[in-house]
Amino acid sequence: MSSLTEVLPPLSERPTVLGWMRKNLFNSLGNSILTILASLLVFWAVRGLIIWVFTVAEWRVIVANLRLILLGQYPITQIWRVWVSLYLLSFLTGNSFAIWVRGAWRIGLFLAAIPVALAFLPFGMQQRLWLVGLAGVGILGWVLARGGGPALRRSVIIGWLLWLPILFLLLRGYTSSEGWMPIVTTNLWGGLLLTLLLTIIGIVFSFPLGVLLALGRRSELPVVRWFSVGYIELVRGVPLITILFMAQLILPLFLPAGLTIDRVLRAMVAITLFSAAYLAENVRGGLQAIPKGQFEAANALGLNGLQTMFFIVMPQALRLIIPILVGQFIALFKDTALVSIVGLLDVVGIGRTVLAQPEFLGLQREVYAFISLLYWVLSYAMSYVSQRLEVSLGVGER
């Protein structure tokens, strides 16, 4: 946006690495000594970590169990289904980049480079081909959607809406035991796959529920308001782990004999309901920040209540709370680790069972370090995307 008006400084004042160091780190004797001391301190602090990572740590436990950590016990013959859903995701991302993120081709290229870079890791040949194909499909989606009109835009939005049901259909399958797409029961879903599924479901379903609850709390109808307030305060008053325990331990006892609800589904519902209560309060914060004049202006234009909410108030309110929402979604992503305590094999749960393998006894540090790295990479990716979103929507500027 501001790149057109940006003026480069004269050649002599453009920053070079050496020049920057001289200016900021070694501009006086005192500062030079401080710089050297500080770098020694940093070196001394991280030396142990570096030595451990490169010489002591036995990463073979990760190499041998990579599939388990990423996909859990998902049958090896059916893994193509996970790839197909990833390909769809990549294609849609390429489309969306071409349509909505014009000019940011560098980020797009960076995204496409990730799978290619991963292909250099010690995977089998087949996985490498899949990974390179992933980047290819993303670029293909980008090329195809370039210069598309509103019709294309609409179909991409529909594509996103359809992606989630398709994902579940693909992962679960629909032909019983025989056939080309046998059902993979949820007890075989695990690892990072399960963590991401819980997160995606949590985000996708708690968002509308949270918005509804927020509107309900501001409603003039006492019953609606009363219910919303009661729900929000009750759920916010108990820890997530309690709700998970309730869903896994107590709920089954109340169901009639023979009727069981899938455990993964129960965890998904519990996480969604929990997250919705917090989200409602965040959305309410956004709603309250909208000046009354906006409602009045909308009324003056002849918009009815529904139209005011959806075209005037909500877009402004949601734009305001993007940083808070993303913060909550990142927290939700990490909260899903709690399901390992109720016996689901998410990435943490599977990590704990990997630690029980007799051939890898005592490698706690390696396994937990790797899992932390996974969490960090994904959380950081979420916060990075949200920063880009804020920039492109101009949050905080106008």
Place this chain on the structure above:
Amino acid sequence: MRKLLTLLSVLVLSSLLLAACGGAAPEVPDGTAAPADTAAAPAEPATEAPGTTEGPAPAAQDGGFGQTLETVQARGNLICGVNSQVPGFGFIDSAGNFSGFDVDYCRALAAAIFGDATKVEFRPVTAAERFTALQSGEIDILSRNTTWSLVRDTELGGNFIHTTFYDGQGMMVPVATGFTTLEDLDGGTICVQTGTTTELNLADVMAARGVSYTPAVYEDADSTFGAYYEDRCDAVTTDKSGLVARNTIADDPSAHLIMDVTMSKEPLGPMVRHGDDQWFDIAQWTVFVLFAGEEYEIDSTNVQDVKASTTNPEVARLLGNEGDLGLKLGLDNEWAVNILEQVGNYEEVYNRNLGPDTPTYIPRGLNSLYTEGGLLYAPPFR
């Protein structure tokens, strides 16, 4: 605005209704959830105070003679609640398959029912949820290092079948000391967690044997083992399976040895729901087939030869050459052959998971045949 709010109220109300069904229900008293017992440490049987983790037991919901077998056969697989975090007993290997001693028992049961040891779905259950999962019918059988005790046998709506693994308090010493019996520890220091039955057992056993020692007591399990691994004592004591699991965190697990002595009773075995005696019998006699297989030296490699050539009437009945023992259980007459061929006898199962060639070696001790001074004793097959 009115219209919108009416619409919203309907939506919110319906979502609240859904929420109530979905398990949010925080108004349920949560004292029964027992969050204290969530760490799936294998040492839990000894330190768990009976009654604290178990809430008021609701009545078993289904069952009735023959119902479980019918359900399992109609479903086409057995659902077995296992532990996924105990080395040697239940874990998932690198290939994504469940493995371990308790897991192999489930396979044996599946072999008995279906003639196919692979027709079993493993459901990892935590210590806190295991009894609920059994009561609610989510699992058909619980095979997850659970100690048999009177309270559990009565209040929890389940029945323990015959013990598959006699655990008990054990003693671990560094290999370098060369100690193999408790008497070797005379005059030494022993790390033990204070305020547990473990500490009392140790005092009793040592007094009975006339061995003098200095107890080094610690508040919790972490510091007890921390002290041991820092060489502040000559030995450390807790449940044997707990010793094995704890030892996995050691820098060099092979530098420590679990002595071949047992100082307390921790019978671990599978558990079934109250009310279906046929299912109880099937589960129980599956255990006995494993015992009998070892007793009559029938294993996965020779079971067909033995079946073809045996002259021992007991073995002939066991393997279905004579009589109809399998049919009496509601199973196929080949049930025992299937167990022994596909899973093996007790010795094979034990050695595969806990034998001397595994990193999780536990000496057999009480888990030997009665003919070798152990407790494994199958009633007659007749």
